[in-house]
Amino acid sequence: EAGVVQSPRYKIIEKKQPVAFWCNPISGHNTLYWYRQNLGQGPELLIRYENEEAVDDSQLPKDRFSAERLKGVDSTLKIQPAELGDSAVYLCASSLDTGNTEAFFGQGTRLTVV
Amino acid sequence: SQKIEQNSEALNIQEGKTATLTCNYTNYSPAYLQWYRQDPGRGPVFLLLIRxxxxEKRKERLKVTFDTTLKQSLFHITASQPADSATYLCALTLYNFNKFYFGSGTKLNVKP
Known part of the structure; x- marks a missing residue:
């Protein structure tokens, strides 16, 4: 069975440009997470979905970040406009539910804003 | 403020020895704690969960302890191997399950 799939793996953009990341979670997983990981740090939660509903987006910078999860399956995370400080690895993860179950992570998208 | 602390300095040990990694937290009341392994350029991979x-929880060469009085979890790898070299992250989930916090991780280097 395929794991969590993210694309692209790498993205380099100029500041003020838009960028989008895509995630396909493991089939049947209701919960989807987007994390941001800076170098040498642990992942920080940006947004959590239960099916198609965003149930925790308190850490999402809503002035420039947006996310959606169509039909409760795939998800996209968008940044517009990107800033230099947005350079990081963006990780998508999924789990069966938000209870005491493990999260499965994708390989991440490394974003570099120049 | 709430904090999860893992030793930011790399842990260097000799092959065959037991590696012990520490996760300390303050101002949380976690329902459970998880340990993940992360290799360079990859996403974290789940290892163990303890409520x-x-x-204590064991899985093959791995052992996790959880002391809610000390607010600490210890992660042990016995008979360590060079292939165990990676960054290890602890993550806390609170009782209402809507917050999932990671520590910054500790890099383990196992030398042959």
Whole structure:
């Protein structure tokens, strides 16, 4: 069975440009997470979905970040406009539910804003 | 403020020895705690989960302890191998399950 799939793996953009990341979670997983990981740090939660509903987006910078999860399956995370400080690895993860179950992570998208 | 602390300095040990990694937290009341392994350029991979009412959990060469009085979890790898070299992250989930916090991780280097 395929794991969590993210694309692209790498993205380099100029500041003020838009960028989008895509995630396909493991089939049947209701919960989807987007994390941001800076170098040498642990992942920080940006947004959590239960099916198609965003149930925790308190850490999402809503002035420039947006996310959606169509039909409760795939998800996209968008940044517009990107800033230099947005350079990081963006990780998508999924789990069966938000209870005491493990999260499965994708390989991440490394974003570099120049 | 709430904090999860893992030793930011790399842990260097000799092959065959036991590696012990520490996760300390303040101002949380976690329902459970998880340990993940992360290799360079990859996403974290789940290793073990321990609930707040459990003292110890084992899986093959891995052992996790959870002391809610000390607010600390210890992660042990026995008979360590060079292939165990990676960054290890602890993550806390609170009782209402809507917050999932990671520590910054500790890099383990196992030398042959």
């Amino acid at each position: 707040e009412n459990e003292k």
